[in-house]
Amino acid sequence: xxxxxxxxxxxxxxxxxxxxxxxxxxxxxxxxxxxxxxxxxxxxxxxxxxxxxxxxxxxxxxxxxxxxxxxxxxxxxxxxxxxxxxxxxxxxxxxxxxxxxxxxxxxxxxxxxxxxxxxxxxxxxxxxxxxxxxxxxxxxxxxxxxxxxxxxxxxxxxxxxxxxxxxxxxxxxxxxxxxxxxxxxxxxxxxxxxxxxxxxxxxxxxxxxxxxxxxxxxxxxxxxxxxxxxxxxxxxxxxxxxxxxxxxxxxxxxxxxxxxxxxxxxxxxxxxxxxxxxxxxxxxxxxxxxxxxxxxxxxxxxxxxxxxxxxxxxxxxxxxxxxxxxxxxxxxxxxxxxxxxxxxxxxxxxxxxxxxxxxxxxxxxxxxxxxxxxxxxxxxxxxxxxxxxxxxxxxxxxxxxxxxxxxxxxxxxxxxxxxxxxxxxxxxxxxxxxxxxxxxxxxxxxxxxxxxxxxxxxxxxxxxxxxxxxxxxxxxxxxxxxxxxxxxxxxxxxxxxxxxxxxxxxxxxxxxxxxxxxxxxxxxxxxxxxxxxxxxxxxxxxxxxxxxxxxxxxxxxxxxxxxxxxxxxxxxxxxxxxxxxxxxxxxxxxxxxxxxxxxxxxxxxxxxxxxxxxxxxxxxxxxxxxxxxxxxxxxxxxxxxxxxxxxxxxxxxxxxxxxxxxxxxxxxxxxxxxxx
DNA sequence: CCACCTCGAGTTCA
DNA sequence: CTCGAGGTGG
Numbered sequence: 001x002x003x004x005x006x007x008x009x010x011x012x013x014x015x016x017x018x019x020x021x022x023x024x025x026x027x028x029x030x031x032x033x034x035x036x037x038x039x040x041x042x043x044x045x046x047x048x049x050x051x052x053x054x055x056x057x058x059x060x061x062x063x064x065x066x067x068x069x070x071x072x073x074x075x076x077x078x079x080x081x082x083x084x085x086x087x088x089x090x091x092x093x094x095x096x097x098x099x100x101x102x103x104x105x106x107x108x109x110x111x112x113x114x115x116x117x118x119x120x121x122x123x124x125x126x127x128x129x130x131x132x133x134x135x136x137x138x139x140x141x142x143x144x145x146x147x148x149x150x151x152x153x154x155x156x157x158x159x160x161x162x163x164x165x166x167x168x169x170x171x172x173x174x175x176x177x178x179x180x181x182x183x184x185x186x187x188x189x190x191x192x193x194x195x196x197x198x199x200x201x202x203x204x205x206x207x208x209x210x211x212x213x214x215x216x217x218x219x220x221x222x223x224x225x226x227x228x229x230x231x232x233x234x235x236x237x238x239x240x241x242x243x244x245x246x247x248x249x250x251x252x253x254x255x256x257x258x259x260x261x262x263x264x265x266x267x268x269x270x271x272x273x274x275x276x277x278x279x280x281x282x283x284x285x286x287x288x289x290x291x292x293x294x295x296x297x298x299x300x301x302x303x304x305x306x307x308x309x310x311x312x313x314x315x316x317x318x319x320x321x322x323x324x325x326x327x328x329x330x331x332x333x334x335x336x337x338x339x340x341x342x343x344x345x346x347x348x349x350x351x352x353x354x355x356x357x358x359x360x361x362x363x364x365x366x367x368x369x370x371x372x373x374x375x376x377x378x379x380x381x382x383x384x385x386x387x388x389x390x391x392x393x394x395x396x397x398x399x400x401x402x403x404x405x406x407x408x409x410x411x412x413x414x415x416x417x418x419x420x421x422x423x424x425x426x427x428x429x430x431x432x433x434x435x436x437x438x439x440x441x442x443x444x445x446x447x448x449x450x451x452x453x454x455x456x457x458x459x460x461x462x463x464x465x466x467x468x469x470x471x472x473x474x475x476x477x478x479x480x481x482x483x484x485x486x487x488x489x490x491x492x493x494x495x496x497x498x499x500x501x502x503x504x505x506x507x508x509x510x511x512x513x514x515x516x517x518x519x520x521x522x523x524x525x526x527x528x529x530x531x532x533x534x535x536x537x538x539x540x541x542x543x544x545x546x547x548x549x550x551x552x553x554x555x556x557x558x559x560x561x562x563x564x565x566x567x568x569x570x571x572x573x574x575x576x577x578x579x580x581x582x583x584x585x586x587x588x589x590x591x592x593x594x595x596x597x598x599x600x601x602x603x604x605x606x607x608x609x610x611x612x613x614x615x616x617x618x619x620x621x622x623x624x625x626x627x628x629x630x631x632x633x634x635x636x637x638x639x640x641x642x643x644x645x646x647x648x649x650x651x652x653x654x655x656x657x658x659x660x661x662x663x664x665x666x667x668x669x670x671x672x673x674x675x676x
Numbered sequence: 677c678c679a680c681c682t683c684g685a686g687t688t689c690a
Numbered sequence: 691c692t693c694g695a696g697g698t699g700g
Contacts, residue, residue, distance in 0.1 A: 365692090529682080633682095
């Protein structure tokens with residue numbers, strides 16, 4: 001410290017500190033609330049550092065309103081109770097458009113006049129909080145609690161950047177209500193970090209936000225990028241209240257709060273219903289989770305006339321979406337053996353209804369995933385069925401444990417054939433060592449052989465494949481070609497006609513392109529793509545069989561692992577016997593060369609997303625392929641055309657980001673021609 | 677050696 | 691659709 005400081009100097013410092021606080025809060029507001037920063041991060045940091053420095057030199061000038069206090073302070077012993085002067089009401093729910101209309105009809109009949117104007121606000125899945133400002137300064141922040149009594153979490157809410165610490169032009173007392181939430185991206189990042197550190201994962205953004213807000217140590221809260229949307233005013237003393245909900249939202253913005261930019265004003269019940277339904281469709285596109293939308297009758301006069309029933313106002317209603325998560329009991333963990341011999345655990349669940357379907361099974365990826373999430377048999381688990389259709393087990397509800405749960409252990413022998421299993425160091429998958437006679441692998445191998453991307457044999461699916469193996473008519477895919485009608489008739493409700501159809505499909509598969517034949521063999525690390533590359537490079541089965549391991553490895557996109565895998569496959573007696581059977585049956589064994597260069601779409605790479613009206617995905621892909629194009633399944637820099645149909649996935653967004661030309665169905669047809 | 681891009685494999689329910 | 695893992699290029 002530099003000796004005695006004069007009175008004038010202190011005055012200067014005080015002014016400088018005040019000025020810095022104002023500037024920093026202003027830029028905070030520009031950045032977090034308006035998403036429109038005026039200065040660079042470095043300039044902001046410089047201001048912040050200067051303020052920190054001055055406050056440290058002059059502790060007597062410290063203030064809880066200072067932006068430096070947003071990082072949080074010392075831990076508390078516990079939370080004090082706060083009583084809400086005006087109770088925080090809950091909302092009635094509507095789950096269907098009919099219930100929404102019934103709510104409206106009731107309001108109309110009670111008021112005896114038409115109700116036309118509503119606000120519609122996304123219902124963020126977060127935590128309701130109350131912020132009390134006295135003379136423009138944040139005084140108390142509290143959780144909703146039971147609506148009457150909440151907890152004092154003032155130090156924690158101070159750390160939220162979108163919560164103003166001071167407001168200008170406010171009435172003497174003002175209580176603002178809103179939702180604290182954690183954006184999806186931040187939730188994912190926190191979980192990624194926890195995964196790296198081997199910590200148990202959080203289940204969803206809401207729980208994480210709740211946990212963060214109820215930290216006794218506000219420094220931890222300060223590290224979580226929580227955000228706040230204001231949606232209502234509770235207490236308001238010293239000025240007249242705005243006359244409509246919409247004006248109230250505008251007033252909140254004027255005070256410096258962030259209100260949801262997706263809030264809207266809606267006219268008429270028909271439009272309201274329509275907008276609720278479209279929100280349900282668009283919910284996954286938001287950067288935060290919502291569990292519904294809230295409709296409020298706009299006029300305050302009408303609101304007051306309608307009043308409340310119990311804890312629920314009659315002038316507002318939450319239109320709730322079907323939940324995307326549910327909890328249920330994990331009864332057991334089963335094991336599937338895949339085509340490549342991988343042992344894949346799956347969850348056997350107490351059936352539970354979620355998003356309109358009853359879920360009994362869910363995938364569990366691999367052993368490490370189960371242990372990382374600390375999932376045990378008998379646990380109550382959270383399952384999710386979000387943007388994807390496939391249900392996932394997110395994690396256990398640890399608080400529901402009884403002690404009777406069992407830890408999962410991967411079996412040491414294959415559940416299908418009893419052979420020992422191996423889990424190579426550093427790999428995630430456990431594998432069965434018996435790739436010759438393991439029934440599960442035989443079965444999956446046959447199913448792969450007949451599948452669409454391989455030999456495409458219609459009429460032979462999982463059902464018939466199982467029957468054929470069971471009856472010992474087929475041991476490997478080569479046996480399909482020596483099946484006779486008499487052998488099929490009588491199997492599993494198979495009549496003459498079906499048997500003939502099956503045989504015709506098998507016959508038809510003999511002319512599949514050579515690349516499909518390679519793919520059908522089921523060589524490890526060789527799929528549709530690599531099979532095409534190998535077919536192009538070697539041209540025929542004979543040349544492929546004659547290729548040395550080095551020649552294989554020198555092929556583009558084929559490295560040592562794939563090369564070795566192909567070489568070993570082609571030098572295993574069992575596989576050579578299969579190839580011999582296929583050849584004897586007349587299956588195509590060479591590449592019929594196509595002059596790729598002069599086709600109109602040569603060198604283009606197409607990606608399809610969404611549903612087309614007049615084409616199936618497969619037809620459309622086949623068409624552009626005939627014209628020389630390649631097909632990609634994710635949008636990358638190399639993609640040249642993106643065709644977007646109805647209900648597109650994330651690919652459409654990515655295409656826009658990369659500024660690629662996006663085609664609709666009509667434009668697609670102008671290039672590719674009409675459907676045949 | 678690492679970061680990025682691709683590919684392969686497995687995945688639910690009706 | 692998502693994850694794991696192979697290939698490639700810096």
